Amino acid sequence: MKVSAGRGEPGDSREPGAEAAIVLEGLRKVYGRKVAVSRLTLRVERGEVFGFLGPNGAGKTTAIKMMLGLVHPTAGRGWLLGRPLGDWRVRERIGFLPEDFRFHPWLRAAEFLDVHGQLYGMPAQERRRRIPELLELVGLADEARTRLAHFSKGMLQRIGLAQALLNRPDLVFLDEPTSGLDPLGRLLVRDVIRHLREEGTTVFLNSHLLSEVEVTCDRVGFIKAGELVRVADLRRLVEGETEVELRVGEGEATPALLEGLRRLGAWKVQAHDRRVTMTVDREEKLPEIARWVLSQGVHLYALTPRRLSLEDLFVRIVQDQQEGAR
Secondary structure, eight states, rough: OOOSSSSTTTOOOOTTTTSSSEEEEEEEETTEEEEEEEEEEEOOOOTTTEEEOOTTSSHHHHHHHHHSSOOSSSSEEEEEEEEEEEEGGGGGGEEOSSSSSHHHHHHHHHHHHHHHHHHTTOOOOHHHHHHHHHHHTTOOGGGGGBBBGGGHHHHHHHHHHHHHHOOSSSSSEEEEOOOOOOOOHHHHHHHHHHHHHHTTEEEEEEEOOOOHHHOOOSSEEEEEETEEEEEEEHHHHHOOOOEEEEEOOTTTOHHHHHHHHHHHOOOEOOOOOOOOEEEEEEEEHHHHHHHHHHHHTTTTEEEEEEEEOHHHHHHHHHHHHHHHHH
């Protein structure tokens, strides 16, 4: 079915939000003098698992609330599943697990999911079939008749994940879904996200646990002080940049050696006594670097590459942004 995407003629499928799961153009939110989100432009494809990363106070949760229509943008526009932000018709196709949830403690687990199923307009027969499936999926099949008041923080997190998936959404927002979970609980969430990917569901994941993002997401976006700093393919981002340590002879880590390494494409080149550290964009450069170092008459005792983790890259990107703002 053709839908209007917020500009042009109604039913124009060529609109910017028609094909992607999420399209944002210059989204901005200001509270008084505080800019919570500034000029957020982003595209997330359907079926993609997208990680949204940033330090505390970066504007991640505010951005999610604007996308869900819970907060009205000060400026900018966007589309979810081909509908303008705030369009009520798209809400029945979206799932959401908030970071700070307040569930009804007097309800039993199955009752809680049944209430949300009714809010979605799900027929009773579908609710009776779907609820046991989800309780099994999140490891709470034996707790169907337990009141939420008796649930631990981790159990509440898992029942919240179940309600986010209740309506078989096309797009799921997970705001810190592994908060309060033990390692087994985090593995469960990881498996659920993989299952959603296999079904073609788009997942927008906000998490402080970079190790979880690293193993579940296809792409990541880095947000700092309300601005989107970088969006990158996670596999290329992590596999591309490599930190390298060279161990050379006494007095051989000279300024001329460091400058030569920079000309070969290395950056962040630093010397510490006999050790030289640097970063290259791909491992394929290392044989060329080793040959050049030896051709200069330098004694090369060791060349040790270390693949950068997502955490390393996150820290560097945020620090680079801070230095660029000075």
